[in-house]
Amino acid sequence: MTVVIEARNVMFSFGNTPALRGASIAVDAGEILAIMGPSGSGKSTLLHCLAGILVPDSGEIRFDGARLDSMTETERSSLRRDRFGFVFQFGQLVPELTAVENVALPLLLSGVRRPEALRKAYGWFERLGLDGREQRRSGELSGGQAQRVALARGLVAEPEVLFADEPTGALDSLTGEQVMELLVAAAREQGTTVILVTHEPRVAAYADREVIVRDGRVNAPDRIPS
Numbered sequence: 001m002t003v004v005i006e007a008r009n010v011m012f013s014f015g016n017t018p019a020l021r022g023a024s025i026a027v028d029a030g031e032i033l034a035i036m037g038p039s040g041s042g043k044s045t046l047l048h049c050l051a052g053i054l055v056p057d058s059g060e061i062r063f064d065g066a067r068l069d070s071m072t073e074t075e076r077s078s079l080r081r082d083r084f085g086f087v088f089q090f091g092q093l094v095p096e097l098t099a100v101e102n103v104a105l106p107l108l109l110s111g112v113r114r115p116e117a118l119r120k121a122y123g124w125f126e127r128l129g130l131d132g133r134e135q136r137r138s139g140e141l142s143g144g145q146a147q148r149v150a151l152a153r154g155l156v157a158e159p160e161v162l163f164a165d166e167p168t169g170a171l172d173s174l175t176g177e178q179v180m181e182l183l184v185a186a187a188r189e190q191g192t193t194v195i196l197v198t199h200e201p202r203v204a205a206y207a208d209r210e211v212i213v214r215d216g217r218v219n220a221p222d223r224i225p226s
């Protein structure tokens with residue numbers, strides 16, 4: 001197995017509040033990993049460090065062999081745009097755009113021409129059970145529909161890694177499971193690695209592997225990188 005992304009001994013504090021205290025984890029290419037743990041244990045902070053949104057105070061983050069923690073903000077933002085996808089708890093769709101324009105957004109930001117970006121975006125609606133919802137704005141979609149649109153937006157550019165922070169957190173459990181089924185199926189089809197933060201065991205059950213974050217460290221003794 002090839003490790004695609006890893007953290008080694010990562011420390012991160014928000015002012016005087018330590019959030020990560022030596023977190024280490026390695027994630028294989030194509031793996032679907034669930035990060036679980038108590039509230040405030042550092043799950044989201046770890047996800048944000050792995051995704052190059054936050055820069056650790058110390059320790060290393062590697063993606064595809066390159067050190068994310070020593071890149072410039074511009075380099076990290078190009079990496080996020082071109083090679084990573086994101087899904088958050090509240091879809092965070094752009095309310096002024098239609099559903100299909102929201103899905104096309106990452107492609108447009110990467111320089112894909114509008115007709116081609118929209119063509120690819122339309123292709124996601126049928127497979128996500130959203131046929132006919134293409135022209136709706138986020139206010140005209142149910143929570144589950146909006147989250148499926150957000151999922152399509154996270155995957156449309158075929159990212160190498162999809163980061164998902166509580167992607168089902170705002171949904172009822174049945175709708176959440178439907179979103180997870182679609183997420184896992186689409187990620188497997190594309191070979192996308194998924195790093196998912198959740199506090200719900202039923203959601204984590206869709207992953208290949210679960211790790212627990214406690215007090216800013218990852219409890220995964222079998223997989224600490226050497």
Ligand SMILES: Nc1ncnc2c1ncn2[C@@H]1O[C@H](COP(=O)(O)OP(=O)(O)OP(=O)(O)O)[C@@H](O)[C@H]1O
Nearest residue numbers: 014017018019037038039040041042043044045046
């Ligand atoms: N923006 C911030 N400013 C200050 N402290 C923060 C900030 N974000 C997180 N923290 C603190 O850092 C620690 C880790 O937070 P983090 O959000 O990573 O935990 P979490 O495990 O994702 O929690 P939850 O399950 O409740 O979302 C907590 O003590 C939290 O209060």
